[in-house]
Amino acid sequence: xxxxxxxxxxxxxxxxxxxxxxxxxxxxxxxxxxxxxxxxxxxxxxxxxxxxxxxxxxxxxxxxxxxxxxxxxxxxxxxxxxxxxxxxxxxxxxxxxxxxxxxxxxxxxxxxxxxxxxxxxxxxxxxxxxxxxxxxxxxxxxxxxxxxxxxxxxxxxxxxxxxxxxxxxxxxxxxxxxxxxxxxxxxxxxxxxxxxxxxxxxxxxxxxxxxxxxxxxxxxxxxxxxxxxxxxxxxxxxxxxxxxxxxxxxxxxxxxxxxxxxxxxxxxxxxxxxxxxxxxxxxxxxxxxxxxxxxxxxxxxxxxxxxxxxxxxxxxxxxxxxxxxxxxxxxxxxxxxxxxxxxxxxxxxxxxxxxxxxxxxxxxxxxxxxxxxxxxxxxxxxxxxxxxxxxxxxxxxxxxx
Numbered sequence: 147x148x149x150x151x152x153x154x155x156x157x158x159x160x161x162x163x164x165x166x167x168x169x170x171x172x173x174x175x176x177x178x179x180x181x182x183x184x185x186x187x188x189x190x191x192x193x194x195x196x197x198x199x200x201x202x203x204x205x206x207x208x209x210x211x212x213x214x215x216x217x218x219x220x221x222x223x224x225x226x227x228x229x230x231x232x233x234x235x236x237x238x239x240x241x242x243x244x245x246x247x248x249x250x251x252x253x254x255x256x257x258x259x260x261x262x263x264x265x266x267x268x269x270x271x272x273x274x275x276x277x278x279x280x281x282x283x284x285x286x287x288x289x290x291x292x293x294x295x296x297x298x299x300x301x302x303x304x305x306x307x308x309x310x311x312x313x314x315x316x317x318x319x320x321x322x323x324x325x326x327x328x329x330x331x332x333x334x335x336x337x338x339x340x341x342x343x344x345x346x347x348x349x350x351x352x353x354x355x356x357x358x359x360x361x362x363x364x365x366x367x368x369x370x371x372x373x374x375x376x377x378x379x380x381x382x383x384x385x386x387x388x389x390x391x392x393x394x395x396x397x398x399x400x401x402x403x404x405x406x407x408x409x410x411x412x413x414x415x416x417x418x419x420x421x422x423x424x425x426x427x428x429x430x431x432x433x434x435x436x437x438x439x440x441x442x443x444x445x446x447x448x449x450x451x452x453x454x455x456x457x458x459x460x461x462x463x464x465x466x467x468x469x470x471x472x473x474x475x476x477x478x479x480x481x482x483x484x485x486x487x488x489x490x491x492x493x494x495x496x497x498x499x500x501x502x503x504x505x506x507x508x509x510x511x512x513x514x515x516x517x518x519x520x521x522x523x524x525x526x527x528x529x530x531x532x533x534x535x536x537x538x539x540x541x542x543x544x545x546x547x
Contacts, residue, residue, distance in 0.1 A: 187305065
């Protein structure tokens with residue numbers, strides 16, 4: 147793998163076959179990312195239903211989210227390594243169907259153990275997709291990579307946004323015992339991938355890759371800082387994704403549909419923010435965008451938690467918009483630091499960081515909410531982006547690209 151030229155640096159004319167195939171790959175992976183993350187956001191919609199149906203405690207609700215995060219996110223570096231080593235498209239092709247089928251069956255759970263098992267198996271599909279898709283989505287697109295990565299990332303964020311409302315609507319229409327119908331989009335996407343998705347040309351027949359740990363050690367400091375920044379941002383994002391509907395339902399009296407719709411609004415705003423962040427990073431540099439994002443979202447998070455009515459919902463939307471500026475920025479910066487290990491570093495900037503955030507803080511928020519209140523524990527998350535702002539100061543001031 148180390149002998150391969152970095153695709154990130156290949157000059158590409160607008161008429162070249164590489165560019166055309168790159169745009170097709172971006173389109174397919176964006177569709178897949180939308181579908182995969184739609185299922186990633188499903189547990190948040192299932193939480194209020196399962197708490198009522200199975201009598202789960204808030205601690206168990208948090209543990210269920212943590213299991214999903216472990217399976218779908220924490221183990222992503224293993225899939226990133228395997229993708230960099232074996233180059234098989236099956237990591238991406240089968241993922242939407244696997245995630246869709248198992249996660250959609252959660253509505254049929256008869257106890258906490260069965261719900262946890264189904265969430266874990268659905269997470270396997272989520273974990274296998276993200277590292278390879280993040281690495282391959284922009285291959286062949288040598289200019290404005292922040293913008294193209296933002297398209298891919300924003301598609302996933304839109305999927306996260308629609309997921310809770312989609313599943314709440316399916317459950318309301320068909321009932322929890324027919325929640326398996328929600329798997330249909332994932333199965334369709336897998337069929338489309340089988341027909342149209344191809345392995346990148348430069349990897350066809352390429353020897354198995356090996357990790358160059360020396361190259362990674364050379365850039366370990368900025369990679370660690372970027373990783374910690376993703377953990378801080380992801381803590382807010384993933385706790386909202388898993389527990390915001392439950393919080394709004396229990397603490398503020400929202401209906402299930404209203405609570406899911408509020409999460410959808412937060413995630414849609416985040417998708418717009420991710421797209422804007424990718425554009426801004428190409429223009430102004432990733433470090434500056436991260437600083438603005440981390441500091442700028444804090445007052446709007448506070449407005450959401452401590453405001454009332456429309457003002458609170460405006461705070462929720464604007465906090466999502468600004469907080470998620472950084473999603474494509476962190477990934478592109480990491481890929482440019484380690485261009486020969488883009489699957490591995492992409493997984494560190496996505497799944498592994500999400501996994502750490504989710505495994506620690508989703509169960510912790512559930513545990514503390516049983517002892518205090520969800521208002522107290524959720525609002526404490528406002529400090530995380532502020533910590534991220536000061537951590538960003540340690541990033542190199544020179545632009546990587």
